[in-house]
Amino acid sequence: MPQSPSVERVSLLGLPIDRVSLEGTEEIFESFLSSEGTKLVFTADSNAFVCAKDDPRYKRCFDEAALITPDSAGPVWGLAHIGKPVDGRVSGVDLVEVLCRLSARTGATMFFLGSAPGVAAAAAERLSAKYPGCKIVGSRDGYFGSLTDQEVANEIASLQPDILLVAMGMPRQELFILDTADIIKAKIAMGVGGSFDVHSGTVKRAPKVFQKLKVEWLWRTILNPKKLDKVKNLPKFYFMVRRASK
Ligand code: UDP
Numbered sequence: 001m002p003q004s005p006s007v008e009r010v011s012l013l014g015l016p017i018d019r020v021s022l023e024g025t026e027e028i029f030e031s032f033l034s035s036e037g038t039k040l041v042f043t044a045d046s047n048a049f050v051c052a053k054d055d056p057r058y059k060r061c062f063d064e065a066a067l068i069t070p071d072s073a074g075p076v077w078g079l080a081h082i083g084k085p086v087d088g089r090v091s092g093v094d095l096v097e098v099l100c101r102l103s104a105r106t107g108a109t110m111f112f113l114g115s116a117p118g119v120a121a122a123a124a125e126r127l128s129a130k131y132p133g134c135k136i137v138g139s140r141d142g143y144f145g146s147l148t149d150q151e152v153a154n155e156i157a158s159l160q161p162d163i164l165l166v167a168m169g170m171p172r173q174e175l176f177i178l179d180t181a182d183i184i185k186a187k188i189a190m191g192v193g194g195s196f197d198v199h200s201g202t203v204k205r206a207p208k209v210f211q212k213l214k215v216e217w218l219w220r221t222i223l224n225p226k227k228l229d230k231v232k233n234l235p236k237f238y239f240m241v242r243r244a245s246k
Contacts, residue, residue: 045071060178081242095190096123107135119202174191
């Protein structure tokens with residue numbers, strides 16, 4: 001998938017990333033709507049950079065995305081460290097709102113796939129109320145049972161969405177997008193991780209003290225110790241960037 005023409009793509013730890021601001025994304029997405037093929041939007045966090053070093057599934061996300069945004073504080077710091085600063089994070093949670101606004105303005109249709117049963121539908125309902133005119137044509141959870149990815153993709157394709165959001169964790173969600181792009185034929189497709197959990201109100205933000213100290217990740221790790229592996233990669237990312245720029 002080709003990169004977006006209007007954005008500067010740079011290299012961080014030998015992997016591509018785009019110098020994009022949240023404000024600039026709506027215009028880029030609008031250009032994707034009128035171009036050929038499916039454009040994968042990849043929101044890259046520190047963990048993705050570390051994992052891509054020896055996991056070809058993560059490497060494929062970087063290689064095949066049309067837009068790669070700095071999802072967390074790690075890549076934002078890394079870009080500043082190599083002299084290519086960006087305005088701030090461009091996260092999946094925020095991009096979901098940008099795409100709902102775009103849908104309301106242009107009539108582009110959306111499909112929400114992923115998270116536990118009921119969560120994507122609840123997120124769709126709340127976002128439709130927040131962005132009147134936003135066209136969410138369907139949703140389903142991310143636990144397929146005996147259905148194959150292709151069967152789920154065929155269900156989604158029958159609704160012909162222009163924008164597909166997939167919340168099944170990284171890199172599973174991005175690989176689903178790449179492997180079913182020829183069936184679903186959405187113009188924009190993005191992996192959104194835990195975004196439906198946030199937009200549905202299922203997951204509350206961290207207590208104020210964690211927000212103030214900018215350690216919301218610490219709160220989420222306490223609630224979900226499965227995230228510990230990702231947290232372990234934070235110092236690794238920091239040292240890799242420091243070593244690479246010596
Ligand atoms: N999930 C899913 N199907 C699966 C595994 C996970 O739908 O087979 C959902 C899970 O319910 C959660 C989201 O994927 O809503 C994963 O969120 P997480 O924050 O772990 O993703 P990350 O952004 O960290 O990759």
